[in-house]
Amino acid sequence: MSVELNHTIIHSHDNHAAAAFLARILGLEVGAEWGPFVPVTTANGVTLDFASVPDGVEVTPQHYAFLISETEFEAAFARIRELGLTYWADPHGRHPGEINRNDGGRGLYFRDPSGHGMEIITVPYGGFPAQDDRPEKA
Secondary structure, eight states: OOOOOOEEEEEESOHHHHHHHHHHHHTOOBOOOBTTEEEEEOTTSOEEEEEEOOTTOOOOOOEEEEEOOHHHHHHHHHHHHHTTOOEESSTTSOSBTOOBOGGGSOEEEEEOTTOOEEEEESSOTTSOOOGGGSOOOO
16 A cells, blocks of 8 residues: 555644635635544545644644645635735745745745645646646647
8 A cells, every 4th residue: 555644633723713714715625523623625635634722722833735726726816815814925924925936836825823834836846737737648
């Protein structure tokens, strides 16, 4: 069996709000709550299980990058602007209000309500476009 990432736990101040936020931006569904987790599943089957930390506990910011198609980027970018979110072309926040064109694609960074760094890209670093944007083989 090949190794695949199945799920990861994302700590948040409010697991329901965090899951709903990311699902809205990415155009995904929030799954049914299971124990302390509120899941959001990506197209490749990886589940992001949002879990609330106890009151008074700090959330350690992590980075999550999502490879999406150009069409999905347009939709996500529109939702980011619609919500009035701050976004950057770079992970250090030096280029606010801009997107990047790394590796011939488009990308941007934004923060979720718990402070995690979220990234959407249409081309992986050094790679090919998202699956549905790749040219068809002859």
